[in-house]
Amino acid sequence: MTRRASEPADGRRRSTIREVADRAGVSVATVSRILSGDYPASPATRKRVMRAVEELDYVANAHARALAGTSAKSIAIVLNSVISPHYAHVAQGVEAQTAVEGRLCLIGTTGGDAERELAMVKFMREQHAEAVILVGNVVADEKYRKRMGQYAHALTAIGSRLVLCGRPPLGPDVPAVVVEYDNAGGAFAATSHLLSAGHERILCLGRRPGYTTQEGRVAGYRQALAAHRVPHDPALEVEGTTMEWHEGYRMMKERLATGPRDFTAVFALNDLIAGGACRALIEHGLRVPDDVSMVGFDDLQPSLDLNLTTVHLPHEEIGRTAVRLALEHEARGGTPPHVVLGTHLVIRDSVRPRVS
Amino acid sequence: MTRRASEPADGRRRSTIREVADRAGVSVATVSRILSGDYPASPATRKRVMRAVEELDYVANAHARALAGTSAKSIAIVLNSVISPHYAHVAQGVEAQTAVEGRLCLIGTTGGDAERELAMVKFMREQHAEAVILVGNVVADEKYRKRMGQYAHALTAIGSRLVLCGRPPLGPDVPAVVVEYDNAGGAFAATSHLLSAGHERILCLGRRPGYTTQEGRVAGYRQALAAHRVPHDPALEVEGTTMEWHEGYRMMKERLATGPRDFTAVFALNDLIAGGACRALIEHGLRVPDDVSMVGFDDLQPSLDLNLTTVHLPHEEIGRTAVRLALEHEARGGTPPHVVLGTHLVIRDSVRPRVS
DNA sequence: AATGATTCAGTAACCGTTTTCTGAAACAAT
DNA sequence: ATTGTTTCAGAAAACGGTTACTGAATCATT
Secondary structure: OOOOOOOOOOOOOOOOHHHHHHHHOOOHHHHHHHHOOOOOOOHHHHHHHHHHHHHHOOOOOHHHHHHHOOOOOEEEEEEOOOOOHHHHHHHHHHHHHHHHOOOEEEEEEOOOOHHHHHHHHHHHHHOOOOEEEEEOOOEOOHHHHHHHHHHHHHHHHOOOOEEEEOOOOOOOOOOEEEEEEOHHHHHHHHHHHHHHOOOOOEEEEEEOOOEHHHHHHHHHHHHHHHHOOOOOOHHHEEEOOOOOHHHHHHHHHHHHHOOOOOOOEEEEOOHHHHHHHHHHHHHOOOOOOOOOEEEEEEOOHHHHHHOOEEEEOOHHHHHHHHHHHHHHHHHHOOOOOEEEEOOEEEOOOOOOOOOO | OOOOOOOOOOOOOOOOHHHHHHHHOOOHHHHHHHHOOOOOOOHHHHHHHHHHHHHHOOOOOHHHHHHHOOOOOEEEEEEOOOOOHHHHHHHHHHHHHHHHOOOEEEEEEOOOOHHHHHHHHHHHHHOOOOEEEEEOOOEOOHHHHHHHHHHHHHHHHOOOEEEEEOOOOOOOOOOEEEEEEOHHHHHHHHHHHHHHOOOOOEEEEEEOOOEHHHHHHHHHHHHHHHHOOOOOOHHHEEEOOOOOHHHHHHHHHHHHHOOOOOOOEEEEOOHHHHHHHHHHHHHOOOOOOOOOEEEEEEOOHHHHHHOOEEEEOOHHHHHHHHHHHHHHHHHHOOOOOEEEEOOEEEOOOOOOOOOO
């Protein structure tokens, strides 16, 4: 046979189990058995095989092994980007629980692109992932539901499963495990905290219609206003594009530029937005919390630097739960579970009672 | 044949190319060729095959495909943890460049554990990764060099390669590509900036002997002092364990508790430490930059929230470069390259001239 | 009309493991 | 000495694809 095209130019080649067997003077079957655990081989044979393995620096071909049957199970996580602290924490949780369950973790990123998401899911399917965990905020339109439905059925068809993490459920006929945060509940607590401090004009920063995460948080904000019988002024809800620092900065900057300050507190839809907004306030000569109170959402790194009162989300826990539920559901079958994880407020020092 | 143990209980089974072929009434070869690209099949046949694929929801078995020869090349990145913003950015860069090069990116985390790192490298070797990129700060002791040497040779032996990212090189006889930051240069610039503002008592926060990253930065700090003929006071170098927020907080807190303030500026070995230190200063009634000037290192999220002057590191660039070099080197052969990426100071508002 | 070129599709070998089945020694028991 | 058990190790059949080789139509050429 001629040399394969994929071989490196320098002629180096991965050694096979056959070569190990030849060198040790045994059959491939024996090598395989000795390597894959507790086979009652004679000490002499075992030693010869192990020596051959070392000398050839042999590692098994994972693909061949998988094809033949036995292979480490793996769990896939697909997310927009690994540089978003929130996603990163979820990935960490998935990774940790995956290791606990004796599985391997495959991470794929999509950059928020539906095409790449599709490709990623297909890839994970080809890799025989036991479960595919999709994480991230999303527009829950009809197109999305349809796409997810396809994923769910395609995965189920091959004995795998779809897990949605921080995404809305898809309806009873779609076999997907769902793990969510209680966004509305957290926002309710955050807003109530400000209301209890006497604030009534609370700016809500980062609204984005269609996006489920933002919508949940805005809903909680409104519920809190209603519960405290404070009139809801739509003009206090500022719309944003992304949920990033610069967007928070931009929103607050524009707000302060276009008119007199008509709020005494801010509810930022996440900590990054809170950070940007704080910077804009400071540049405007306003201090947090002395002049303006602020509450965030996420309890990630920025809240430490800002000393920000914020809503704590169990980021890693959601990842761990996703894995656990996927495997439990695999074992048990039945209707896929839908879990909502609770949140709680972390009090730091970014809120002051309103001076009247 | 009896049912395999790995099959799910509900009897769902991944369909094979054989089933597709049967349903379409053609041979497996035809299906394979049609699916793998531009094969001149008659439109009728192509349509029949595609329909069968859709109906059966067929995806190829990646393992079988890899075994048979053609398979997507992949590049592996192994890091301590994905929640560290710095690592995450590097991973992002690797991911991006990997996609550009038409490869797949496998991410594995080790939690800083040498055992898991070993297991991870072995796994990536089994997966036929074209290159394994190891990223992260490290103790460069003899044991470490030996371990890396083993990785490098083992990978080279199978036509793959080792890439060290932000780790020290291993010597001329070890075939590993190295991409580093100019830690000393960045620290020199940061410290010089403070010195130019008139500061002479500059606290250096986060020293950790043995760790190459920290050592490089401390070296730059000392070089800058020497260049400005400012006496070097070892008592100004504070030792830390990790490079995290709480450690920065702790170091500064302890420093302020144990005596009068004997410094006018702070050089934090990274932004997280700077953040913690800022908080401690504020709690002590000291303002940044009015009372104490501060410079950080990394230019990550915290520097925005803190408005911190800091050393910018091309985090994503280092990841992209690592991939590019790995593939170039694969094509060209020869001595593996060693690249040092430059840094630059980003001026924000955390430094004031010293008032004398 | 005979021949050569081209198109399309099938046959079968091979990729590197695992694992079932089988068999040869070695040993113990009668 | 014969037989029945173990113990250890080999032969060969999967696993699910890819692809070199081959061959039958179909088409163009003289």
